[in-house]
Structures are given as structure tokens and as C-alpha cells.
Amino acid sequence: MPVLKNISFLATCRDEGAQGDLHSIRDAALAWDDSQITWVGREVDLSGEYPGADQLDAGGRLVIPGLVDCHTHLAFAGWRTEEFVQRALGKSYLEIAQSGGGIMRTVCLTREADPQTLLKHCRGVLDQMVELGVTAVECKSGYGLDLETELKILSIYRDLNGSHPVRIASTYLGAHVVPAEFKGNRSDYLDLVCSEVIPAVSQADLASFCDVFVEESAFSLDEARQVFAAGRKHGLRPKVHADQLSSGGGAELAAEVDAVSADHLECASDAGIEKMAEAGTVAVALPLASLYLNQVQLQVRKLINGGVRVAVATDFNPGSSPSFHLPLGMTLLCVGSQMTPAEALKAATIYAAKAMEMDGITGSIEEGKLADFAIIDAPDPDHWLYHFRPNACTGTFVGGRQVWGQGA
Ligand SMILES: [Zn+2]
Numbered sequence: 414m415p416v417l418k419n420i421s422f423l424a425t426c427r428d429e430g431a432q433g434d435l436h437s438i439r440d441a442a443l444a445w446d447d448s449q450i451t452w453v454g455r456e457v458d459l460s461g462e463y464p465g466a467d468q469l470d471a472g473g474r475l476v477i478p479g480l481v482d483c484h485t486h487l488a489f490a491g492w493r494t495e496e497f498v499q500r501a502l503g504k505s506y507l508e509i510a511q512s513g514g515g516i517m518r519t520v521c522l523t524r525e526a527d528p529q530t531l532l533k534h535c536r537g538v539l540d541q542m543v544e545l546g547v548t549a550v551e552c553k554s555g556y557g558l559d560l561e562t563e564l565k566i567l568s569i570y571r572d573l574n575g576s577h578p579v580r581i582a583s584t585y586l587g588a589h590v591v592p593a594e595f596k597g598n599r600s601d602y603l604d605l606v607c608s609e610v611i612p613a614v615s616q617a618d619l620a621s622f623c624d625v626f627v628e629e630s631a632f633s634l635d636e637a638r639q640v641f642a643a644g645r646k647h648g649l650r651p652k653v654h655a656d657q658l659s660s661g662g663g664a665e666l667a668a669e670v671d672a673v674s675a676d677h678l679e680c681a682s683d684a685g686i687e688k689m690a691e692a693g694t695v696a697v698a699l700p701l702a703s704l705y706l707n708q709v710q711l712q713v714r715k716l717i718n719g720g721v722r723v724a725v726a727t728d729f730n731p732g733s734s735p736s737f738h739l740p741l742g743m744t745l746l747c748v749g750s751q752m753t754p755a756e757a758l759k760a761a762t763i764y765a766a767k768a769m770e771m772d773g774i775t776g777s778i779e780e781g782k783l784a785d786f787a788i789i790d791a792p793d794p795d796h797w798l799y800h801f802r803p804n805a806c807t808g809t810f811v812g813g814r815q816v817w818g819q820g821a
Pocket of ligand 1: 484486654728
């Protein structure tokens with residue numbers, strides 16, 4: 414039975430209290446048995462409890478729950494470097510999409526890609542996420558948009574869930590954009606999503622959630638309602654890409670359909686925020702996407718003051734967020750969103766776990782939860798996010814097993 418000692422600051426990140434309440438313990442220790450946490454407290458209170466335990470030393474560092482990246486588009490083929498350059502030269506995201514770039518470009522490449530290549534790409538990214546302290550990831554499909562490729566992508570996530578230490582929750586995002594072959598024929602595409610793909614995904618038990626990109630250039634509120642109703646019928650809970658580029662009632666819709674989370678929200682209305690608070694919908698901030706699109710960062714104070722829990726994720730994808738660096742996203746929230754480091758840490762752990770319905774097993778350091786945690790080379794969360802470095806994580810544990818760092 415292992416015990417981790419010499420923790421200068423243990424951020425337990427329990428759900429209770431406000432966004433900034435980390436429920437931290439100074440000079441702490443942590444013990445676990447197989448995969449579950451059995452004891453958390455001050456090291457002085459540990460004496461005699463675990464005499465024969467394996468003793469591990471945190472070196473006076475910060476220990477946090479394993480980070481949770483609750484919004485990624487992990488499986489795709491091909492990067493879109495040239496669009497990054499085009500945007501630097503002044504082209505907008507929409508202009509690029511209209512000239513053959515954007516999501517449809519990735520869809521074409523992903524349809525052609527063989528599963529082994531996609532699997533290798535995903536595995537490579539997850540390995541690097543683990544080095545940053547990430548232990549759970551939500552993965553969306555949506556770069557296939559036909560039955561065959563959507564099932565191909567979701568099957569890769571299922572394979573990874575059994576073979577990679579990171580915990581994965583899968584989301585079917587058929588309603589990402591209307592694919593080129595259905596242009597001018599939107600209702601036929603929605604029929605395919607609702608009557609063929611959703612039942613097939615559910616039948617094969619390949620996803621927990623379904624997501625819709627609600628935006629002027631993507632899907633309307635009514636179209637989203639149709640997809641969510643079909644999803645519900647087949648056991649897929651709603652998540653929404655809402656109000657990213659324009660205020661379109663996405664936050665209100667998320668509350669109406671009892672979505673697990675509403676993500677982006679840069680342009681969400683006050684009424685929408687109020688409804689989200691009433692419904693208990695988690696807001697997911699995606700600061701790396703705002704950075705790459707040179708958008709003003711989500712103003713989280715309105716959400717937090719309104720009683721909405723705010724999570725943070727990378728939105729990792731080849732277009733608007735080609736980075737999977739969650740700690741960078743957390744620092745960006747402090748700089749551009751007036752969020753404190755403590756609030757950003759709860760956003761990347763327990764609230765992110767809530768946004769993918771894994772908060773019952775991970776996202777906080779408590780007795781009975783899985784021993785998913787990371788050792789960070791900093792005295793406390795404030796200093797960690799202030800003194801930003803490429804990687805301050807020195808050890809990552811999933812289910813009590815060290816998967817990265819010295820000794821892994
Ligand atoms: Zn996204």
C-alpha cells in the first residue's frame with residue numbers, strides 16, 4: 414500500500430464550496446490501495462497508520478488531482494499549418510472555410526486515413542498529455558460525418574480506453590458541419606445523423622454524449638433540438654458548442670435540453686447564463702481557441718457570479734486550437750479572464766470531470782476516489798500558473814500507478 418509524503422500543498426479540489434475553494438492541506442500525505450485513495454490528511458496525523466507502506470516522496474512540491482481535458486477533437490488526420498499562416502496574413506476563419514479549408518479539409522483527410530495511422534496519432538498526443546499531468550480526456554468524433562468514418566473514429570477511442578492509461582469519455586459530434594456532399598440538402602444530412610448514425614453509435618456502445626455545433630455557419634437551434642432528441646432516445650446525453658462566434662441562444666438551449674455542458678460561450682447572453690445556472694449546466698472555457706482566433710477571452714466572472722461552474726479544456730483540433738497544453742490554457746484564463754489560479758485549477762479538475770460525468774470517480778483527491786493525481790514542481794497553484802514553464806509536472810499517477818515521471 415503506497416503512501417506519498419512531503420507534499421507542501423495538496424489541492425484536494427473537492428466539489429463543495431465556491432469555484433476558488435480548493436480545500437487544500439499543507440504539509441500533507443496521501444495513501445492508496447490498488448487503485449483507490451484510502452487516506453488524505455496532514456502528514457503529522459499519518460503516524461502509525463501505514464507502517465509497512467511503500468514510501469514515496471513528493472519533494473515538498475504541489476500535488477493536484479489529475480488534470481481533466483473535457484473538450485478535445487483528438488482523432489484527425491493532417492495538420493492545417495497553411496491556415497495558421499493565412500490567418501496571420503489577415504484571412505478570417507470563415508473565409509478560409511469558404512475557400513476549401515477548415516473543417517471539411519480535415520474531414521476529407523480523416524475519411525482517407527487508415528485506423529492504424531489515426532490510432533498512432535491519438536496515442537502520441539495522449540502520451541504527451543500525460544506528461545503535463547492529464548489523466549482523463551473527452552474525445553469527440555466529427556471529422557468523418559459519414560457512418561463509416563464516425564464509427565471508425567469512435568472505435569479508436571474505445572480501443573484507446575482499454576489500452577492507454579488515460580481515461581476517455583467519447584462524444585459523437587455528427588452535427589459539426591453539414592458535409593459538402595449534403596450541401597443544399599441539410600434535412601437529409603440530419604436524417605442520416607438522427608436515424609442511422611446515432612442508433613449505430615448507441616447500438617455499439619461507442620459514445621456517452623452527443624454534441625452539436627450551434628452556430629450561424631453550422632446548425633440552428635431547431636436542428637440541434639432534433640439531434641438531441643434522437644440522442645436522448647438512444648441514451649446519448651447532450652453537450653453543446655454554443656455562442657462561440659455569435660450570440661445565437663446556445664446557452665439557453667443547453668439549459669433547455671439539460672446538457673451536461675455548454676462549451677465556448679464567448680458571446681452568451683445574460684439570460685442564457687441565468688438559465689444555465691438554474692439547470693446546473695457546466696460552462697467550458699476554451700482559452701486556447703480564443704488565443705488562436707485572436708478573440709477576447711471568455712469573461713468568466715459573469716458566469717461564476719451567476720452561479721455557474723466553469724471548467725476549462727483545450728479544444729485540441731487542427732484548425733482553431735492546435736495545442737493540447739491544458740496548463741497554458743489555465744494561465745491564459747488568469748491573464749485574460751480574471752480567473753484566479755485556484756479557480757482555474759478547480760476548472761481543470763473536478764468541474765471538468767463534471768463536464769464529462771466522471772466526477773464520481775476522479776477530478777478530486779478524496780477517500781474512495783481513484784488515485785489519479787499529479788506532482789507539480791511548484792510550492793502552490795498560484796506560483797505554478799504564474800511562473801509558466803513548458804512543463805512543471807514531475808509525476809503523473811492514474812489509478813495509483815505512476816505513468817509518467819521518475820520511477821514510472
Ligand atoms: Zn470544439
